[in-house]
Amino acid sequence: MxxxxxxxxxxxxxxxxxxxxxxxxxxxxxxxxxxxxxxLPHLDDILVAEVKSVKKHPNADKLVICEVFDGKETLQIVTGAPNVEDSKKYPLAKIGVTLPNGLTMKKAKLRGVESYGMLCSAEEIGLEDFILPESPEYGILPLPQELTVGTSLRTAWNLAxxxxxxxxxxxxxxxxxxxxxxxxxxxxxxxDLPLKNRPEEIQINCATFEPDKPIKVEMEKGSAIAYCNAQFRQVHIQPSSIFMQARLLACGMRPINNVVDASNYVMLAMGQPNHAFDLDKLTGPIQINFSKEGEILKTLDGQERKLPAGLVLIRDNSVPVALGGVMGGETTEVSEDTKELFFESACFYRKDIRKAVSQLGIRTEASARFEKGQTPVNAPIAIRMFANLLLKTCPSLEMSDIQEQYN
CATH class of the missing domain: 3.30.56.10 (Phenylalanyl-tRNA Synthetase; Chain B, domain 1)
Structure with missing residues (x-):
């Protein structure tokens, strides 16, 4: 961890x-x-630079000569990037800087023209796991224009x-x-130091609404300790902020989108696993009970799993849609078209999670926590934290009241 x-x-x-x-x-x-x-300590050496001019290379059709300002001086950089433009900002590796791939920048002569560094792509500076909408499939990484020229990228994006x-x-x-x-x-x-920003003190900041079609939840005795849920609407799927992506990557988790990232952020923050379903893919009621021998569930990793009897399942109108406390199902996952969510935050018996992990041979960040045992007190708190996080990327977000059930 x-x-x-x-x-x-x-x-x-x-x-x-x-x-x-x-x-x-x-x-x-x-x-x-x-x-x-x-x-990401190497980003201390990567500077925010601004291209002042771009002109054709006299001896190469696919190369251009750029005048690049690094905050202190103007450097001549030769590049083959197809997306370089004047007055735009890009990451700059100056002479002497070593990139994550081990390449050290040296003064070079490209087709007879001297070059004093390199304008970089996201991959070249170790940011390939970030979701950067501005980053092209081929070419250098355009940076937001509000970044200060001459600042290290690590400082500019607060990645230290x-x-x-x-x-x-x-x-x-x-x-x-x-x-x-x-x-x-x-x-x-x-x-003997005081705590601050306690999760249990979180107040919900987004607007509330009464669902037109409430989703009924039916929890079989012994299937879960607690099952809490809320609905969200006015959801707009997009990449998370650089800040949130960096937090997840620092802890070994890959960013996906603002909903999934907020869900994972809550788990890493307070230890409470949770799951977001695309509400439009549910009919209701949601049922928490146990699997029957031979039932099939295609999980989020794309694997079609034949289930033994006795594993905790989340069902939508009797159809399995998630393996409780372990992994969600592919048929109800959040996609770029998602507009509304059914958000689950539950607490399961650790013996049941251990059984699922053992019999199916899968272990996830969620199961690692549930199989140790978690407190049901955190289940509704996690929903409040999730709401406030998602509100940062969905300013019109609305949520229903939190529904709570306990065994």
Whole structure:
């Protein structure tokens, strides 16, 4: 498990400590910290630069000569990027800078014209896992015009962070530590420091509505400890902010879109797995019960799974749509056309999750938390956190009241 230093500091003020000191405190008191490392440190050397002019190369049809301002001086850069334009901003690697692929920039002569660095693509500077709408399939990465020329890309996008790598085996017996807030709470007790931004104090900021067609939820006895849900409308699928994508990537999760990313962010923040269904793909009622021998569920990873009897299922009008506490189903997943959500935040019995993991041979971030045991108290809190996160990319977002059921 990976912890973001910046994220920890949102819940507890650790400014008087170095990350290495906290790693030692945790290793001595709570769990083993396997490593402490900077997040994307090479971006300190990649500058925001502005192309001042573009002219044809005299000896090559597919090359152009650019005058590039790096905040201090104007450099001549020869590039073959098809999308370079004057007055636009791009990442610049100057002479002496080493890229993630090991290539070190040197003064070069391309078809007889000297070049003093390179304008870079997202992949060349290690940002290929970010979803950057401006990034073309081929060519250099256009940067937002509001970024300050001469600033490092790490600073411009506020990407500076330190990652603490936790040995998962050392927290198997501590279900409360599978989140940033969980570790902040642990450090609060050890260091006698106050907590801040407590998830349980979150107030919902988005508008509310009464669903025209409420989705009834039927929970079989013994199938779950708690099942909470809410509906959302005025949802617009788009990439998450650079900030949220960076948080997820720092913790080893791939960004997908603003809905899925907000869902995963909640899980990493407070340890509460959850799931978003495309509401238009549901008919209702939602039923939480157990699988029958031989039932089929195609999960989000594209695998068609033949289920044994006795696994917790989420059903839509008797049809399996998710493997409870483990993975959602492909037929109801959020897509670029999604406009409304049915959002689930539940708490399952750890014995049932362990059974599913063991019999199907799959383990997910959600199952890793549920099979350790989680508190049902967090289930409705997670929905409130999700609502406020999604509101940042969907300013017209509306949500229904949170419905709660407990066994």
């Amino acid at each position: 990976k912890l973001s230093w910046n994220w920890l500091n949102e819940y507890i003020d650790l400014r008087n400590y170095r990350p290495e000191e906290i790693a030692n405190v945790l290793t001595m008191k709570s769990c083993e910290v396997e490593g402490v490392e900077e997040f 962070d330190v990652i603490l790598d936790i040995d998962n085996k050392s927290i198997t017996h501590r279900p409360d530590l599978w989140s940033h807030y969980g570790f902040a709470r642990e450090l609060s007790a050890i260091l």
